[in-house]
Amino acid sequence: MTADGRDPETGKLLPGHSVVPRDRWHPGKPTQAELIRKKLEPHREAVLDKAIDLARQGDPKSMTLVLQYLAPPARPEGERFNIPRLAQATTLQERADAIIEAVASAAISAETGAVALGLLEKYSKLIVVDEHERRIAALEGRGPGSVVEVIDACDTSEDIA
Structure with a gap:
C-alpha cells in the first residue's frame, strides 16, 4: 500500500481510502x-470599541477596519447609456460598429462599450442557438417548415458556385 492508500500494483484505491481530504x-x-x-x-461590542479607540489614536489599520465596518463602500450602480445609431442598426455588425463608434467619440466609456459588446455577443449566441433549434425541428419534421424549406433558406447562389 502506498502513502495515499493505493495498491502499488494496480494504482487503485484500497477499501476505506479516499482521495477526498478529510477536512x-x-x-x-x-x-x-x-x-x-x-x-x-459574544465579544463583538468589545472588539468594535477597541477598534474605534485605536482608530481615534491614529492607527491606520484600525481606521480602515472601522470605516469598512461602519461605512462600507457603495456598490457601483449600473450605468445607463445611450448609443447613437444603435436603434437604426439592423445587423449585428452595424450594432457593434455603433458601439465602437460611441466609445471612439467618447459618448460612452470604454468599460461601458465592453459591457455593451459583451451583451451583443451573448445576444448573437442566442440567435445562433435559436436558429439551430429551428433547423433541427424542421429537419425532424416537428416544427414549422420542412427539410426543403431549411435547405432553401441555406441555399444561395454563392454556395452552389
Missing part, C-alpha cells in the same frame, strides 16, 4: 467564516 467542507457543515463569526459574536 473538506460538506453541505450543512459550517464554513470557516461562520465559525469565526460565531466565536466573535
Whole structure:
C-alpha cells in the first residue's frame, strides 16, 4: 500500500481510502467564516470599541477596519447609456460598429462599450442557438417548415458556385 492508500500494483484505491481530504467542507457543515463569526459574536461590542479607540489614536489599520465596518463602500450602480445609431442598426455588425463608434467619440466609456459588446455577443449566441433549434425541428419534421424549406433558406447562389 502506498502513502495515499493505493495498491502499488494496480494504482487503485484500497477499501476505506479516499482521495477526498478529510477536512473538506460538506453541505450543512459550517464554513470557516461562520465559525469565526460565531466565536466573535459574544465579544463583538468589545472588539468594535477597541477598534474605534485605536482608530481615534491614529492607527491606520484600525481606521480602515472601522470605516469598512461602519461605512462600507457603495456598490457601483449600473450605468445607463445611450448609443447613437444603435436603434437604426439592423445587423449585428452595424450594432457593434455603433458601439465602437460611441466609445471612439467618447459618448460612452470604454468599460461601458465592453459591457455593451459583451451583451451583443451573448445576444448573437442566442440567435445562433435559436436558429439551430429551428433547423433541427424542421429537419425532424416537428416544427414549422420542412427539410426543403431549411435547405432553401441555406441555399444561395454563392454556395452552389
